[in-house]
Amino acid sequence: MNIIVCYKLVPDPEDVVAKPDGSISLDQAEWIISDYDLMAIEAAVQLVEANGGKVMALSVGPSQLANSKAKKDVLSRGPDELYLVVDDGLRDADTSLTARTLAAAVAKLGEFDLILTGEGSADLYFQQVGMQLGELLGLPTFNAISKVEWSGGKLAVERSLEDEVEALEVPAPAVLAVTTDINQPRLPSMKEILKAGKKPVVEWTLGDLAVQDGLAQRVEVLSVRSPKQVNRKQIRIEGKPEEAAQALIGHLSKEGVL
Amino acid sequence: MDFRLTEEQELLMSSLKELLEREAPESYIAELDEKHEFPWKPWKALADNGFLGLGIDEKYGGTPADVLTQCLVADVLGKYAFPVGVIYGLGVITIRDIEQFASDEQKARVLGGIIKGEPPVALGISEPQAGSDAAGLKTSAVLEGDEEWVINGQKIYCTLSNVAKYILLMTRDSKAENPYKGMSMFLLPTDTKGVRINPLPKVGWWSVPTCEVFLDDVRLPKSALVGTVNNGWMQLMANFEIERLILSASCVGAAEAAYEDAATYANQRVQFGQPIGNFQMIQEKLVDMAIKIENMRNYYYKIAWMMDNKMPVRHEHAMAKLYITQASFEVIDDAMQILGGMGYMMAHRIQRLWRDVRVMRIGGGTDQIMYNIAGPQLLKKFKK
Numbered sequence: 245m246n247i248i249v250c251y252k253l254v255p256d257p258e259d260v261v262a263k264p265d266g267s268i269s270l271d272q273a274e275w276i277i278s279d280y281d282l283m284a285i286e287a288a289v290q291l292v293e294a295n296g297g298k299v300m301a302l303s304v305g306p307s308q309l310a311n312s313k314a315k316k317d318v319l320s321r322g323p324d325e326l327y328l329v330v331d332d333g334l335r336d337a338d339t340s341l342t343a344r345t346l347a348a349a350v351a352k353l354g355e356f357d358l359i360l361t362g363e364g365s366a367d368l369y370f371q372q373v374g375m376q377l378g379e380l381l382g383l384p385t386f387n388a389i390s391k392v393e394w395s396g397g398k399l400a401v402e403r404s405l406e407d408e409v410e411a412l413e414v415p416a417p418a419v420l421a422v423t424t425d426i427n428q429p430r431l432p433s434m435k436e437i438l439k440a441g442k443k444p445v446v447e448w449t450l451g452d453l454a455v456q457d458g459l460a461q462r463v464e465v466l467s468v469r470s471p472k473q474v475n476r477k478q479i480r481i482e483g484k485p486e487e488a489a490q491a492l493i494g495h496l497s498k499e500g501v502l
Numbered sequence: 503m504d505f506r507l508t509e510e511q512e513l514l515m516s517s518l519k520e521l522l523e524r525e526a527p528e529s530y531i532a533e534l535d536e537k538h539e540f541p542w543k544p545w546k547a548l549a550d551n552g553f554l555g556l557g558i559d560e561k562y563g564g565t566p567a568d569v570l571t572q573c574l575v576a577d578v579l580g581k582y583a584f585p586v587g588v589i590y591g592l593g594v595i596t597i598r599d600i601e602q603f604a605s606d607e608q609k610a611r612v613l614g615g616i617i618k619g620e621p622p623v624a625l626g627i628s629e630p631q632a633g634s635d636a637a638g639l640k641t642s643a644v645l646e647g648d649e650e651w652v653i654n655g656q657k658i659y660c661t662l663s664n665v666a667k668y669i670l671l672m673t674r675d676s677k678a679e680n681p682y683k684g685m686s687m688f689l690l691p692t693d694t695k696g697v698r699i700n701p702l703p704k705v706g707w708w709s710v711p712t713c714e715v716f717l718d719d720v721r722l723p724k725s726a727l728v729g730t731v732n733n734g735w736m737q738l739m740a741n742f743e744i745e746r747l748i749l750s751a752s753c754v755g756a757a758e759a760a761y762e763d764a765a766t767y768a769n770q771r772v773q774f775g776q777p778i779g780n781f782q783m784i785q786e787k788l789v790d791m792a793i794k795i796e797n798m799r800n801y802y803y804k805i806a807w808m809m810d811n812k813m814p815v816r817h818e819h820a821m822a823k824l825y826i827t828q829a830s831f832e833v834i835d836d837a838m839q840i841l842g843g844m845g846y847m848m849a850h851r852i853q854r855l856w857r858d859v860r861v862m863r864i865g866g867g868t869d870q871i872m873y874n875i876a877g878p879q880l881l882k883k884f885k886k
């Protein structure tokens with residue numbers, strides 16, 4: 245079975261710097277694969293290991309995507325081929341532009357049985373791209389998928405909802421967004437890392453694709469601000485529980501919290 | 503000069519850090535230490551993810567790697583799971599000796615097992631009367647009827663021998679006049695009749711057992727010999743340099759862990775109404791510690807680079823081992839000072855790093871022996 249797995253590069257949360265004026269700096273950030281997509285990649289690799297075929301990794305985004313270490317990183321996790329749409333027009337793309345670009349890229353990839361995505365992205369977490377992509381392609385589309393099996397040209401999936409697990413049979417091809425507990429992604433070994441550099445990579449720009457409605461965005465971001473940082477007050481409350489609780493209430497009301 | 507690691511090395515280190523966060527978090531390493539347990543689970547995880555095959559020939563299922571990459575692995579292990587770093591480092595010398603000198607059958611059996619997660623092969627050199635003077639060892643191997651080796655003697659400080667499947671054992675032919683031309687190397691299965699192994703309680707390395715080994719009429723087939731009769735010393739020396747360097751790299755990681763603990767604590771601990779980090783005497787310590795870490799790491803980078811470029815490192819590696827094992831202990835000792843009483847409590851990892859790293863100045867050749875290796879070499883350069 246041929247699987248397309250979509251992933252996003254996001255700034256490493258550990259490298260995100262909140263400046264004193266509340267603005268966010270990503271200048272020092274290394275771009276890494278969004279956590280949630282690692283499960284989608286692993287699910288794709290496991291399905292192909294069990295049923296044969298190939299995994300095509302696909303991502304669309306700004307120039308960071310073309311970084312050679314980032315390419316090796318995703319390929320060291322098991323996909324056989326990598327397809328990228330690298331274009332600075334995709335910097336700060338909203339979910340609609342991202343999904344439309346992915347759909348245009350999928351159209352160039354040929355036959356496939358399944359598209360997998362993560363549950364959301366580690367930076368924005370809108371949880372919409374997979375759903376919009378399925379809609380644009382006119383395919384059966386589900387989120388919250390915690391299990392996928394392939395049998396006789398159909399997909400047997402489980403969908404984890406709040407109080408129940410749905411078992412569904414889905415015709416292929418389909419678009420599925422997987423949950424974080426679907427698997428524990430394997431870690432790349434030296435062998436896989438060395439192999440990654442030799443796998444095929446295809447890079448397109450927006451000019452190579454027919455993206456529906458061009459670069460139109462549906463969401464306008466006005467500003468991104470971090471919450472104000474306050475120094476610790478270093479207040480220590482001691483004494484009997486009742487007295488300590490009273491003292492705590494006193495401090496909290498003085499701060500205007502209560 | 504390019505100090506950047508390759509993309510492959512960077513990816514491998516991120517993979518290793520993630521693995522250790524999953525399989526060997528600090529709480530688990532502390533628990534194993536307290537229980538004096540070998541880190542079976544992290545060790546298996548390293549094997550499952552291909553780390554134990556690094557540097558081993560692909561023929562046996564390994565992945566070739568240069569000395570620097572192996573040092574980087576030890577450095578990361580040293581930082582997050584020092585005992586695992588020690589075990590990794592100890593394994594390197596026996597792996598290399600076996601790769602270089604053992605028979606194909608021995609290699610397939612032993613290296614294949616290590617790649618799958620068996621503990622490293624233990625190394626049996628030291629004896630009660632033969633420590634720094636390793637050539638003073640007396641354990642004997644006598645060929646009986648051209649069929650079997652009969653081994654008698656006693657080893658001490660034989661690390662991992664009670665968990666390992668094999669000991670790479672050094673013996674001495676008492677008839678050979680020159681001890682360096684009278685030693686032989688054997689692959690001894692630890693479950694052989696006549697082998698008795700007894701763990702020795704010690705200050706640190708509680709997850710890394712060190713034992714005395716008694717050998718009473720131990721019979722080994724002729725094929726248990728590794729390499730050539732009486733060539734054991736040359737075989738042993740062939741890989742001491744890389745072992746010392748890799749173990750040193752793990753000390754750098756340990757020192758960095760202690761330094762980070764100390765810097766974090768200095769920001770948080772308030773005395774005299776302010777964080778102790780505001781006091782210049784604490785800042786001085788932190789800066790000195792950071793300089794040492796930088797120096798130590800650059801030192802092993804350079805020696806690894808020399809080795810990877812096939813340059814001789816006879817006195818260079820000894821000087822690096824001497825400096826790094828001393829400086830890393832100094833950094834950890836200073837970290838303990840910055841943490842005050844908390845640093846001496848069993849609840850904090852600083853005490854464990856302090857106990858674990860101290861012995862690196864003794865094992866693998868003492869400080870004094872490193873001076874003995876380097877000193878004459880330096881003088882020789884200036885002899886007219």
Ligand SMILES: Cc1cc2nc3c(=O)[nH]c(=O)nc-3n(C[C@H](O)[C@H](O)[C@H](O)COP(=O)(O)OP(=O)(O)OC[C@H]3O[C@@H](n4cnc5c(N)ncnc54)[C@H](O)[C@@H]3O)c2cc1C
Nearest residue numbers: 625626627628633634659660661712864865866867868870
């Ligand atoms: C935890 C631990 C694990 C070990 N693991 C192993 C192992 O797996 N396999 C193995 O074979 N061995 C192992 N060893 C043994 C280790 O290699 C020896 O302890 C070391 O070589 C020193 O020998 P010694 O302890 O007998 O000290 P000695 O040689 O008795 O030295 C005592 C003191 O005298 C000094 N000294 C000795 N000779 C000289 C000299 N010529 N000039 C100046 N000073 C000198 C030493 O530096 C030291 O300070 C281990 C040791 C320890 C502590």
